[in-house]
Amino acid sequence: MLLAEKIKRAADLARLAPSSHNCQPWQVCSFEPDFYFTHLDLVAGAHRDLRQVLVLGLDRERCLTALPSLRREMRMSAGAFATLFYNFLRLQGVMVEARLVPEHSAALTELGALQLHHCEPLLVLLLGAVEQAPQAEALARLQQLVESRRTLRTPYKRPVRGGPTPSLPTVLPYRLQDDGPLRWTHCDNSIDIERLARFVGQYAERDFSDSRAWRETYRYIDFSARSGAIEGEGFNIQQLTGPLPAWKRWAYRAALAPALLPLTARFGLTRNIASQLGGLVRNSAALCYLSYAGSPARAAEQQLLAGEAMLDLWLAATDRGMALHPVSVVLQHSEIRERLECLLAEPDEIWFFARLGEPIQPPTTEFRYRRAVSPLAC
Ligand SMILES: Cc1cc2nc3c(=O)[nH]c(=O)nc-3n(C[C@H](O)[C@H](O)[C@H](O)COP(=O)(O)O)c2cc1C
Structure with missing residues (x-):
């Protein structure tokens, strides 16, 4: 070749x-x-x-x-x-x-x-x-x-708590560089998971209240019936909600439209979505987060390596029949991220936060x- x-x-x-x-x-x-x-x-x-x-x-x-x-x-x-x-x-x-x-x-x-x-x-x-x-x-x-790695936003099996989190050995043959000042922490005890589920349920609505950020997000949501391998970017609404009939896809399209969102939020739509995300966090075998203990001067280049560490864990989980679902809303706004670090007694900045577990069942429709x-x- x-x-x-x-x-x-x-x-x-x-x-x-x-x-x-x-x-x-x-x-x-x-x-x-x-x-x-x-x-x-x-x-x-x-x-x-x-x-x-x-x-x-x-x-x-x-x-x-x-x-x-x-x-x-x-x-x-x-x-x-x-x-x-x-x-x-x-x-x-x-x-x-x-x-x-x-x-x-x-x-x-x-x-x-x-x-x-x-x-x-x-x-x-x-x-x-x-x-x-x-x-x-x-x-x-x-x-x-x-090819089999996916972001799975479905409920995960309730874990048998109290046992150790399975260690996930690296699956990447080659690394760009050692992780250095990056560190993974896994939470798998029921008290921490419950506290984090409540935290996510309380703050996830922030996704919708920053109008510029929501306008940008909305552009990436496809409300069509297309599935399978699709040329382009973004994700389908059904990757968040599960399969939807046409009228519901159109209802979501209208209700989530940036111009209408302030109105639909008053009827509890965004509150509901946030508490559903909290519910998903509650039903996770573990939560994991990646923190950075290095100097701010090297943060930018270390973020590339944080992507490598994220991918390595994601592939290792896939290898074990597990899935990963990032929950980034709690990191995207510094005031919420700092509260989260406080809740976790984490002295360093958290760069990635995700739920981890074995999906109850795989999604019925594939999107890529x-x-x-x-x-x-x-
Ligand atoms: C840094 C990073 C943050 C992400 N944050 C979220 C998130 O908050 N919620 C979510 O549902 N997916 C999140 N994702 C997953 C992406 O949406 C997903 O990777 C993308 O749609 C491609 O789908 P795939 O992972 O199934 O191939 C994140 C991915 C990355 C790399």
Whole structure:
């Protein structure tokens, strides 16, 4: 297989990475080594015998922007994509060195900056001239896990509480870097889960009360009857509610429309949705969260690695027949996030919070919205 075909295959699989609102904010730019080192050179390091340089980053035109905290979610989403892209390249035998781009790193020349288009670079992949033998078995296993991973927002089996949370060993063959100052905490005792369920039930309504954020979210909801593999972004209303007849889909479309929401909220719609989310949290085998204990100066690049840690746990859970459902509303507004950290007696900032468990039953309809990712030849 040609290198270009391997890159395409890695991108096709990596696009199955989870992303906030399924906005898929990633972008890949491909450079000839000479051009890259003359005009960009975003990460310091030795220039070796290279075939190609890939710059992975955020596509500024696809990023969610309504809240400052969404910057973190964008970097985590790109981190999940980058982790898969890197793994699938290596498993196909491509020699790759991954380097994180420091936050304020800039292109060396105007031409270099222009060639990045809308891309905010986060990771550089240096592709070596020699190749190794592909690892067919490990590749097939990772591909199978990535294809079966989903965000499942259904009720999970009531856990047998009191036993230890099953430890979930890493399933990623390769890591971009060690987690460093990132730490997972699992809560599986009934008192903590009940307290967190009440907390989520109380604060989840905030999703709807920030009109700019809600307008942005609403744009990603598809109210149509489409299902299966769909070209594009976003998610279907039925991924939140379960199967709905046409009239109910249209009723949700109208009731959740940003212009009507202040009115429908008065009739208790948003309160109801928030308490249902609290109910789902109550019916989880465990809750888990990822916190960051490092310096604020390195937070941006660590958020890419937080995406890697998130993806690793998600795939490990999938491997055990478990599912994960992020509950980000409690992190998106700093005053709520700080209350949550206080409730959990957590000294560090929480970057990711999710319910975890074995779904009572899989969803009856499958949805998978994804856009094609073609590395831009620059
Ligand atoms: C950083 C991050 C935050 C997320 N937050 C939420 C959330 O608060 N609620 C939710 O239902 N899904 C959340 N998701 C899941 C995405 O909506 C989901 O990944 C996307 O729709 C693609 O679907 P898939 O994971 O089934 O492939 C989050 C995903 C990421 C990466």
